Amino acid sequence: MVRTPTAPERSEPPIPWRLWKVAALSGMASYLDAALIVSIAVNLAIYRDSYDMGVWMAGAISAIVTGCIAVGSLVGGRLADIFGRRRVYNWDIFCYAVGAVVITLAPNDVVLFVGVLVAGLAAGADLPTSLAVVSDAAPAEGRARLVSFTQVMWVAGIVVVIFLGYLLSDTGMTGARVITGHLAIAALVTWQLRSRLELADEPSDAEVAREAAALAAPRGIELRNVVNRAALLPMAATFAYYVTWGIGANTFGQFGTYLLVTVSGASQSLATGINLAFLPIALVLTFVFVRIADTPWRDRLFYVFTVVQILAFCVASLTAGALVGMLVFFVLYQISNPFAGEASYKVWSQLTLPPDTRGTTQGLTYALSRGVFAGVAFVTPALMEYSASALLWSITACMAASAVAGVYVIRALVRRSPGAATAPAVPGVTRAGLPSGPPKEHPAS
Template identity: 75%
Template structure:
């Protein structure tokens, strides 16, 4: 059975190092969220400045995804894979040491661009290295790293909630350290060779751009974009503003707000591991239907209670139970399964970029909208989650079966012998 075939350790290592893109992406967004109230007090920010910071980090991730994915397909995924995480470390250091809000924005700009560039590139790298029977689990494992990034940021936010800016600097400083360590490990990692068109010197831009605008690429690219942008409007809002909303709407203290987030995170982490287990089996898509309904119910409860603390507690339980099976992990796996391999970084970078651009605009207005009417904000998110569920059903019933038929029999079914450095050597 495909979902139970063991995966060699070198491929898990590649997935873990690629998953650091998700760890740092989530860690950056949640760290800004956790620190937002601290930044507001320390830098004397208003609601519009708070919204601007959240919008900039998301907008930069969007631009970085678009540019980074394209550069990876043009000049080599290996090269971009190694250097964008080093740039992230520089940005995270600037954020950590920022003496004022302007310097903070500069650091957010650099770190956001680098994080965005690493997302589609790292997913393409692990997908290139993976045989077809293991691709779902290896790609899904990057979502475990995403959950870990959230967990560490929220845990540190809870532990350091009474330490002000000192705690805020430690929360972002660990991202810089993690990025530097990952850069060192990636630099020594042996990766599969680049696509043939890059190796032979053909014009990759002509091949790649033409491939992007074909029906084979456009349909899955559009469908995965619709799913990710609608689902992500809710997930991104609570990722960036979960603590902020609990403090300003639900009247929770900073410590209670971070504690609530932290208490429910283990549920999400354990279930994300469960998703990895089923990511190459039919249960991946079967569980989506149930989880999508529960996820919608979670937002309905939050909306009906207009963000009251009791309603938010119920929301967090249902959301953590459902999100691992009807969220970003599905988007990552579906994208790698349905998008053409030769332009995978470019096309997924485009869907990431467009989605994060929408998130950035939404983030700019979220604090003001939450201040004006929490109910309107929550019902809008509920509608987005419903649209995401419908898009997911279309992908499952139409695109996934179609992509499975398009894969030649026997393709990617062998695991190459491993090099001394631990990753597969190129097959000849």
């Protein structure tokens, strides 16, 4: 009997502590992005009452957060490629801090609007820039772990703000200022730490040239190097995945509590408690994703959990948003989301996009996706009122489309990325073990 040789086990080398520090400081972009969006949502009713805000201003402030993050991603990613990722990386976080201070101290709705505008643009600019900085500093065999760690920070931003909102729910404007004030302090501390950060392991020209050659990508930051097959194909594929997945994730992020109250019949406190209770599941499992991000298990588990995620939305749709069905949905969704969600998009983007224009190309996919999310959010309340079932089935279809796009990214694009740990074309063909433990800390050399 002839045995088919199996792929050798990959031994994932430990990542030096100083690179985990880079990932953590870069991950603050994700923390502050998520925390800004959620803090505005949590505080909006307080702002409306305290500032005697009209319905159109309330809607404008909600929409401007997502819109500014989209514009900031587009412009900031390009500026980072042109003027240097380190320079933009250091200053966009400072601009975010300025915006957060303005939001915290705003005496009226007009000043609040200005603060949201500044913080949103800066948050958007920092997202693609910080991911590119991590990729530049990371060794090929550790890039996925370091990039995916930024997703831990993203989930943490949501958890912290919702927890603070829950604790301070009866304190009015004082609680709102505490929530946004902590964003200003976090951004200023991050700016100070980033400004002193030394990235000794930034890739040499030879390393970047080898990676570009592996991806069949031309060298240089010129816009013509964005409009070619090496850049357009991974951009289109990762955008298709992120935008279809994100329609569901963003809808439940912004309107999950609203749906539980208006459709499921839950009280405001119960709806908030449900969201808060299930978020720690996602946080813990995102750490698990970081452990396996540089192994074939990363993409193998995507196959499994993208199906679980679709099943979660099917349950919500079949029960038309009934409370029991929504409880089942939240369990399945928080279990599957870490392995078939934004973390996958971040890793795939850094593995497949050309190295010289990563800021520009991922900034473009971020911007287009966030623009779509803003448009969908605008019509979601009306669609929910017309038919919750139609809304939920539409989101389910988007999740199914994201699964198809994700499978294409894995099988057609990730496989040719340099140093990538990829799953077999058919899950289960080869055997591979999970890493024996989390990365160990090492002192900076």
